[in-house]
Amino acid sequence: MPTIISHPIVASLKTWVPRISVHAAFAGGLLAVLPDADVVSFAMGIPYESTFGHRGFTHSIVFALATSSLATLAFRRDRRALFAYFFFCALSHPLLDALTNGGLGIAFFSPFSNRRYFFPWTPITVSPIGAGFFSARGVETFISELKWVWLPCALLALMGKTFSSRAT
Numbered sequence: 815m816p817t818i819i820s821h822p823i824v825a826s827l828k829t830w831v832p833r834i835s836v837h838a839a840f841a842g843g844l845l846a847v848l849p850d851a852d853v854v855s856f857a858m859g860i861p862y863e864s865t866f867g868h869r870g871f872t873h874s875i876v877f878a879l880a881t882s883s884l885a886t887l888a889f890r891r892d893r894r895a896l897f898a899y900f901f902f903c904a905l906s907h908p909l910l911d912a913l914t915n916g917g918l919g920i921a922f923f924s925p926f927s928n929r930r931y932f933f934p935w936t937p938i939t940v941s942p943i944g945a946g947f948f949s950a951r952g953v954e955t956f957i958s959e960l961k962w963v964w965l966p967c968a969l970l971a972l973m974g975k976t977f978s979s980r981a982t
């Protein structure tokens with residue numbers, strides 16, 4: 815999926831935990847996009863299917879745990895809530911990728927296993943990699959993401975806002 819645009823939108827679910835600051839939400843957005851830093855592997859000649867190829871180790875549960883732990887250390891207060899929020903943001907990336915209809919699957923259990931997984935239901939149109947993002951297929955992908963990522967996130971964020979304002 816077009817990472818820089820759609821993955822960080824999950825950080826908007828901070829509405830469920832009102833004490834999450836804007837800074838923390840920004841960090842959550844970065845964590846949600848970080849796994850796709852592995853696209854440099856294509857330029858480096860690392861095969862897609864290898865552990866350090868695209869959708870490999872950086873899309874694993876271990877990587878999400880490591881990055882969310884490091885991000886939590888950067889904050890002083892509410893670390894338990896922050897860790898849960900950061901881990902949710904980080905893990906949302908491979909989970910959403912596993913709902914896409916193309917490419918190789920996700921190495922959730924890397925580095926222990928490099929087996930790639932998709933969910934049985936893959937409604938999200940996979941993003942073209944690189945310049946293809948600005949093609950007609952890129953537009954099709956974005957429309958798919960509006961429907962399957964932005965809309966559910968917006969509704970859930972709104973629900974979070976409603977519930978948390980009632981709770982206070």
Ligand SMILES: [Zn+2]
Nearest residue numbers: 849850907911
């Ligand atoms: Zn990805």
